[in-house]
Amino acid sequence: MSSExxxxxxxxxxxxxxxxxxxxxxxxxxxxxxxxxxxxxYLVALLSWFAIGVTLGFLIRLELFTPGKTIVDPQAxxxxxxxxxxxxxxxxxxxxxxxxFGNFFLPIMLGAxxxxxxxxxxxxxxxxxxxxxxxxLSIVLPxxxxxxxxxxxxxxxxxxxxxxxxxxxxxxxxxxxxxxxxLNFLTTIHRMRAPGMGWFKMPLFxxxxxxxxxxxxxxxxxxxxxxxxxxxERVFHVGIFDxxxxxxxxxxxxxxxxxxxxAVYIMxxxxxxxxxxxxxxxxxxxxxxxxxxxxxxxxxxxFGSLVWAHHMFAVGMSDTGEFIFSLLTFLVAIPSxxxxxxxxxxxxxxxxxxxxxxxYALAAIFLxxxxxxxxxxxxxxxxxxxxxxxxxxxxxxxYVVFGITGVGIFAALHYWLPKMIGRMYxxxxxxxxxxxxxxxxxxxxxxMFVMGWLGMxxxxxxxxxxxxxxxxxxxxxxxxxxxxxxxxxxxLIKSVKYGEKVDAKxxxxxxxxxxxxxxxxxxxxxxxxxxxxxxxxxxxxxxxEPILEEEES
Amino acid sequence: xxxxxxxxxxxxxDDLRTRMGMWLFLFTELLLFGGxxxxxxxxxxxxxxxxxxxxxxxHVIIGAMNxxxxxxxxxTMALSITAMERGNKRLSILYQxxxxxxxxxxLVNKYIEWSAEISAGNYPGSTELAxxxxxQIIFYGLYxxxxxxxxxxxxxxxxxxxxxxxxxxxxxxxxxNYVKLEAAGLYWHLVDIIWIFLFPLFxxxx
Numbered sequence: 001m002s003s004e005x006x007x008x009x010x011x012x013x014x015x016x017x018x019x020x021x022x023x024x025x026x027x028x029x030x031x032x033x034x035x036x037x038x039x040x041x042y043l044v045a046l047l048s049w050f051a052i053g054v055t056l057g058f059l060i061r062l063e064l065f066t067p068g069k070t071i072v073d074p075q076a077x078x079x080x081x082x083x084x085x086x087x088x089x090x091x092x093x094x095x096x097x098x099x100x101f102g103n104f105f106l107p108i109m110l111g112a113x114x115x116x117x118x119x120x121x122x123x124x125x126x127x128x129x130x131x132x133x134x135x136x137l138s139i140v141l142p143x144x145x146x147x148x149x150x151x152x153x154x155x156x157x158x159x160x161x162x163x164x165x166x167x168x169x170x171x172x173x174x175x176x177x178x179x180x181x182x183l184n185f186l187t188t189i190h191r192m193r194a195p196g197m198g199w200f201k202m203p204l205f206x207x208x209x210x211x212x213x214x215x216x217x218x219x220x221x222x223x224x225x226x227x228x229x230x231x232x233e234r235v236f237h238v239g240i241f242d243x244x245x246x247x248x249x250x251x252x253x254x255x256x257x258x259x260x261x262x263a264v265y266i267m268x269x270x271x272x273x274x275x276x277x278x279x280x281x282x283x284x285x286x287x288x289x290x291x292x293x294x295x296x297x298x299x300x301x302x303f304g305s306l307v308w309a310h311h312m313f314a315v316g317m318s319d320t321g322e323f324i325f326s327l328l329t330f331l332v333a334i335p336s337x338x339x340x341x342x343x344x345x346x347x348x349x350x351x352x353x354x355x356x357x358x359x360y361a362l363a364a365i366f367l368x369x370x371x372x373x374x375x376x377x378x379x380x381x382x383x384x385x386x387x388x389x390x391x392x393x394x395x396x397x398x399y400v401v402f403g404i405t406g407v408g409i410f411a412a413l414h415y416w417l418p419k420m421i422g423r424m425y426x427x428x429x430x431x432x433x434x435x436x437x438x439x440x441x442x443x444x445x446x447x448m449f450v451m452g453w454l455g456m457x458x459x460x461x462x463x464x465x466x467x468x469x470x471x472x473x474x475x476x477x478x479x480x481x482x483x484x485x486x487x488x489x490x491x492l493i494k495s496v497k498y499g500e501k502v503d504a505k506x507x508x509x510x511x512x513x514x515x516x517x518x519x520x521x522x523x524x525x526x527x528x529x530x531x532x533x534x535x536x537x538x539x540x541x542x543x544x545e546p547i548l549e550e551e552e553s
Numbered sequence: 554x555x556x557x558x559x560x561x562x563x564x565x566x567d568d569l570r571t572r573m574g575m576w577l578f579l580f581t582e583l584l585l586f587g588g589x590x591x592x593x594x595x596x597x598x599x600x601x602x603x604x605x606x607x608x609x610x611x612h613v614i615i616g617a618m619n620x621x622x623x624x625x626x627x628x629t630m631a632l633s634i635t636a637m638e639r640g641n642k643r644l645s646i647l648y649q650x651x652x653x654x655x656x657x658x659x660l661v662n663k664y665i666e667w668s669a670e671i672s673a674g675n676y677p678g679s680t681e682l683a684x685x686x687x688x689q690i691i692f693y694g695l696y697x698x699x700x701x702x703x704x705x706x707x708x709x710x711x712x713x714x715x716x717x718x719x720x721x722x723x724x725x726x727x728x729x730n731y732v733k734l735e736a737a738g739l740y741w742h743l744v745d746i747i748w749i750f751l752f753p754l755f756x757x758x759x
Contacts, residue, residue, distance in 0.1 A: 116570050183577045191570045221581045225588035229698065238677045238694030239687070240592055245694075246687025251595060255588055 015422070019524035033118035036522060038125050039104030040420070046100060047489070049091040049132060054482060056084040061444070061478040064471045067463050074461040078147035079162075081459055083139060085150025086167060090174050091132050093405045094263060097270035098181055098216075099128070101412045102209050104420060106185060108515045108522060109203045111194025111531045116187035124180035131174035138166035149459060151256060154241045154249040158233050165234065168227045175220045175227075175259075178266070182216025185209050194514075196533035203513045203537040204293055208273025211297035215262045215269075219305065223259035226252065250315050257308035265304040267401055268368075269297050271408025272339055275361045278415050279343055280538045281510045282358035283350025287538045289342040296335035303332040310379055314388040322381055329379035336372055340365060355508070356430035360411030363438050367403030371396055374449060389459075392452025398445045410437075413492060418507045422521040423499030425491050433488035440481025447474045513537050568732040575736040579743050582706075586747055589699050593754060596691050603688020608759030610675070611696075615666045616756040619659050620748065626655030627745040630714070630738045640728040642721060649718045652741065656711040663704050667697075696755055703747055710744045713737045 016036045020028035029037055060080050063070045072080070103121065107114055115121050139145045144162040152171075157164055189210050193202065202210075230252070232238045239245030241252045272293075280287045287293065309317060309325040317325075343365055352358070374396045378384050387393065418424045451470035456463060463471065506516040518526055597604050633648030670693075674681030677694050717737045720726045726734050 117574055120574075179578075179581050183574055183581070186577055187570055187574045190573060191567055217577055217581050218584060221584035222588045225585050228702075229588075229592075232694075232698055236677045236694075236697070238698060239690045240596075240694050240698070245690050246600070247691060247694075248595070248599075251592065255591070 014523060015519070015521045016524045017421070017521055031122075033114070033122050034524065035103050035107050035115050035118065035121060036420070038121055039100050039102075041125055042095065042099040042103065042128070045129060045132065046092055046096060049087050052136075053084055053087040053092055054485065056080050056087065058478055058482055060084060061475040063461070064463070065475045067465055067468060075144070075147065077461045078149075078459075079139070079145035082146045082149050082167075083135070086135055086146070086171070089150055089263075089267075089401070090171050091135065093267045093401055093409075094178060095128060095174075095181070096267065096405060096409050097274060097412060098185065098209055098212055098266075099125075100409075101205075101274070101416060102181070102185060102270065105416065105515050106188060106206060106209055107192070108518060108526050109206050109513055110189065110192055111197060111514055111527065111533065112188065112192040113525050113527065113530075115184050116192060117184050120180055121184055124177040124184070127173050127177035127180070131170045131172075131177060134166050134170035134173065138163040138170065141166065151260070152227065152230060153256075154230065154233070154247075154252040155243060157230055158242055165231060168231050172224050172227050172231075175224045178216050179220045182213040182220070186213040186217070189213070194530050194533050200291065200294070201533055201536050202294075204276035204287065204290070204297075205270070205273035205513075207294040208269045208276070208297050211301040212266055212269045214298075215266050215301050215305070219259045219262040219266075222255055223263075226255040226259070250312070253312050253315065254309065257311045258305075261308040261311065262301075262305045264400065265300050267405040269300055271364060271405045271411075272297065274408050274412045274415070275343060275364055276339075277513065278357050278361040278411055279346045280512075281415075281508050282355055282361075283347050283352050284510050285346055285350040287342070288345035288348075289338075290536065290538070292338050293342050296338040299335035299338075300332065303328060303335065307332055310384070313381060313384045326379055326381050330376065333372065333376055333379075336368075340369060340372075354431075355414075356425075356427060356434060357411050357415035357508075359431065359434045360407055360414055363434070364404045364407040364411060367399050367407060367441070371399030371401075371403045374399060387452055389457055390452035391448040391456045391458050394458045395445050395448030395452060398448070402441070402445075410488065415508070416515075417492060417495070418499075418502050419515060419520055419522070421496050421499075422502055423495050423497075424502050424507070425495035425499050429487065429491040433484050433491060435484075437481055437484025437488060440477050440479070440484050443477030444474055444481050445477070447471075447477070512539065566730065566732075571732045571736055572739075575739050579739060582743055582747075586699070586702070589695065589702070590750070590754075593695055593699070596688070596695065600686075600688025600691065603686045604692050605759045607685075607689040607692035608755065608757075610673075611756045611759075612666050612669065613756050615662050616752055619662050620752050622655050622659050622662070623745045623748050626652045626659070627742055629655065630741045634731065634734055634738050637721070637726065637728065637731045637734055642728075645734075646718060646721050649714055649721065653711050653714050653718075656707050656714075659707055660704060663700065699751055700755070703744070703751060706744045706747070710737075710741045713740060 016034055019034075021032060021034075023031055029041060032038065059071070060077070063072055063077050063080070103115070141163050146162050146164055146167040147160060148157045148162075148164065152164075152168065157168075189202070189206060229238070229240050233241050233247075237245065239247050241247040241249055243249055276287060276293055279285075307325060307328045309321065310329045313322055313325075374392070378387060378393070378396060414425070414430060447470040451467050452458070454467070456467045456470070502520050505518065505520060507520060508516070514531060515522070517531065629648045629651045633645045633652065636642075636645040636648055670676065675693050676682065677690070677697060682690055682693060714737055717726060717734050720733060
């Protein structure tokens with residue numbers, strides 16, 4: 001990047017890609033406290049781990065192509081699904097949107113020059129990298145890759161001889177990194193908004209990061225201490241979780257899910273923010289129900305923290321406990337549905353262009369609706385007993401987590417990457433990739449609902465012959481989806497170097513939030529002058545839509 | 554807040570930002586220990602009599618001494634901030650060093666106490682403890698984890714204050730800019746508060 005910088009004077013007004021500070025080359029990246037460079041650092045790391053996660057997922061599906069052994073033995077298969085879960089969740093979707101796009105765009109959207117604590121921000125990237133490397137070490141070191149599933153359930157996680165300590169420590173450190181990011185964003189949002197930007201003039205992506213920040217700092221410490229206790233249990237045999245010493249394994253599950261359920265919203269809420277950003281731009285309509293979308297993020301954060309035990313309906317809780325958790329689970333669907341209805345209303349009578357970011361955003365809404373509704377099915381007590389620990393759950397988690405967060409990340413990539421690097425990818429290829437991906441996704445995950453309903457347990461290495469057809473459809477789906485992913489990333493990565501140059505500030509013409517008012521790619525200090533905000537984020541000044549019956553506000 | 558006032562925020566130092574960051578961090582610390590307090594309360598309920606039995610063997614005197622030490626150290630920490638506020642650099646450094654010394658004393662006591670427990674065979678994995686009831690095993694498990702994690706925080710706190718001391722000497726922390734010292738103070742008070750809860754839970758209820 002620095003080689004291009006010869007002709008440009010290197011002051012704080014030049015693009016952040018050219019401005020290297022006092023370092024050169026790689027060091028100008030890994031020692032930079034610029035929020036934009038840190039965002040790029042995260043992006044590169046994240047996508048690398050994503051590639052590993054996809055490969056593992058591909059291998060899992062390949063193994064399940066036929067009953068019995070197809071390519072690997074059971075132990076390797078156990079490690080595959082464990083690491084697929086750990087990598088995808090803790091290394092990819094949980095940090096995903098906040099760490100990459102939050103870092104890059106939150107300060108710009110708020111009209112600030114950086115986040116509140118830039119050095120802390122860099123520290124959290126280092127922690128993230130240490131955590132990631134520990135996960136990778138746990139695979140290659142002698143002792144064997146972790147094989148407990150990503151949930152690390154006691155007592156097996158204490159008994160197994162595999163490299164659990166590495167995986168547990170890794171997730172602990174990653175949690176710390178996540179906390180620091182959340183803390184940084186909360187402080188930034190509270191203290192660094194541009195003059196005139198009241199709470200209700202913030203872009204909705206900022207609102208979603210605000211809600212996410214609270215979940216990150218309130219829920220993550222719990223999993224930190226829980227996993228620390230598992231480590232102590234393994235090393236010192238303290239007995240807190242070990243039933244052999246009087247401990248209670250169910251307590252581990254409670255403490256695990258007290259974090260890990262809200263973590264679903266750490267993944268999903270920022271993706272909802274991305275969708276709320278993209279829809280108005282490509283429908284050329286002011287977002288419908290701004291305040292409802294903003295507050296529903298907070299409502300999700302609150303309710304989402306109170307429903308953890310619906311992961312444990314089969315452990316033998318009291319009936320009262322089960323009823324309460326089931327009820328709360330239904331309630332959390334309300335704010336999610338509010339968002340979906342508001343998005344739909346935004347599209348109504350909009351003048352919609354199906355550019356690649358829009359396609360991904362719409363796909364995310366569609367897939368999330370399927371995932372969310374299947375969640376309601378699972379939240380129903382009587383039904384859940386039947387489908388606990390079946391492939392139904394696997395289908396659900398992929399529709400929700402991959403459906404909204406993974407696809408949300410792809411949407412954000414297509415929406416913001418041209419702004420970040422100043423080059424545009426090929427739209428036609430992006431659309432082709434999208435459709436292949438989308439079709440593959442549904443062929444891959446939908447059969448899981450069916451076979452799960454019929455009784456196919458999850459995480460099993462072998463299965464009865466009656467499930468063969470479903471497994472084979474699903475595996476074929478994985479090939480199609482991965483083809484789509486490869487084309488998509490080929491297109492994006494190619495654009496970084498060879499894409500058509502974009503100079504316009506507003507890459508998508510109708511973008512009204514602050515990131516579209518700064519040069520492309522953004523200068524080192526974001527703004528020459530901190531902007532004064534007078535309007536809300538989506539008030540279209542050149543709206544060519546038909547006039548609606550709405551009253552003037 | 555007027556727009557002018559807000560605009561100033563960007564060019565000037567923002568102490569409130571630092572304080573807010575620290576408070577948020579303290580939340581996370583509280584929740585970290587919260588998980589352990591949660592585990593404690595569940596097991597106290599399940600094994601009430603075993604917990605009381607094991608609690609009787611705790612060294613109340615050492616625990617009480619440590620409580621006094623930490624409380625006093627919180628005071629000297631607060632005094633060092635007030636001294637800085639009034640521009641008395643030397644006194645502030647003196648109080649900071651006193652705080653570190655109290656922290657050290659706390660750890661020495663802790664060492665003596667743990668050594669006594671370990672030589673009595675009351676540690677996880679020992680044959681003596683294995684012979685005892687489940688409730689007692691968990692009591693000692695929690696005891697070591699919670700006081701151990703707390704001791705780790707004492708060490709971290711002492712390190713932070715030592716850095717603050719160096720900052721004060723180098724005039725990074727001054728009469729007009731002592732928010733770092735304040736943040737360190739907040740952390741130290743947290744360490745103190747957690748101990749105030751640990752002390753009755755392990756030493757007094759039996």
